[in-house]
Amino acid sequence: MITIDSNQVLIERFDRLEEVQTSKIIVHDQTGKFIIEGSSLRVKLFCKDEILILGKIDSVRLIRNEANR
């Protein structure tokens, strides 16, 4: 589940992080992968199944897994 606000994104029940940069963060969950792009991105909170990302968010894209298409 993903919650998007003007300057933050909360992803619950995620599986793993694929990439973490200040301009791009890629998070995988059962649906597929979320690509969060923007600037000054940083991880505010991180635990087993939740991640809260803060920063200037330009786009959030979901790329579904093959199985979910």
Next chain:
Amino acid sequence: MKRIGKSMDIWQIKMPLLSFYRKVQAQNLEIRDVQFEEGWITFGTSPFNKREILRIFPKAELLQRKGIIGHIFIQLTDVKKIILLIFASGVWFFLSQCVFEVEYYGDKDLLKRKIEETLIENVHQIPFSKHELSIEEAEKILKEKYQDELSWLEVVEVGSKYQVYFVAKEVVETPQLKSDPLIATKDGMVVYFDVENGQKMVNVNQIVYKGDVLVNNILVDSSGNEKPLYVKGKVYGYTWYTIESMINESECKNIHDALVYLRLLFDCRNQISKEISDGERIESEKVLQFIHEEGKIKIKIHYTLYEDLTRP
């Protein structure tokens, strides 16, 4: 999600960022404010996770502790401070078990003193331990001992103080009216009537003698019929006494006459004071004589008293 409070440990470690996240996720840790700069990862965790962080990331370095809990943890790392804290707690606990002062709030000073004495009898001295005498015990003892004199009592504990609040029992005496007439028990001159019931038989400024009826218990009406009356009151008047005192000259050879005079004067006053009770007074005192006679020093004083002429 568990949220980390304001208290937070700030850690630093050098390792690949993704490996770090994987480990954190695998170990079910909660971290916040993650920063990555030149290979160094800085992150925050709860102060309670210190051991876990060191177990998972042995190379991690604790940079800072923030918040009250962090501050307490810092203080508790010093053995001396722990010992002092335990000692201070012990002293505080010991002192908090003692009573250093007892205050009394009540409407009768005499009863207040009695209550104070009783409490001190039970604790021997102040300060005392609360276990030696609790407020419940104090209340029980005082209520039992002064059940006839107390209308209400409460003992309150305020810090290291006991406060005793009480209200004394009010006893209302119902006056018993008598019908005996007021008769003069001594010679004198009437000055003032303090009479509630009865028929006045004499007037102010009148000389009366022992045995005279001053206030009668019978009222004669216009038809000549006698009606019985209750009699209650006092009749004040002037009475006269001559008091003498003497001392052997041999007893006061080296004492000046003025001092002998004073000594005899006080002796006379002591004698006359036995004639006086509440509401009465010495109206005047006149020294009639102060002489050396037959080896003795004598004084003779005339007193005018203002007293109840009916007092036995």
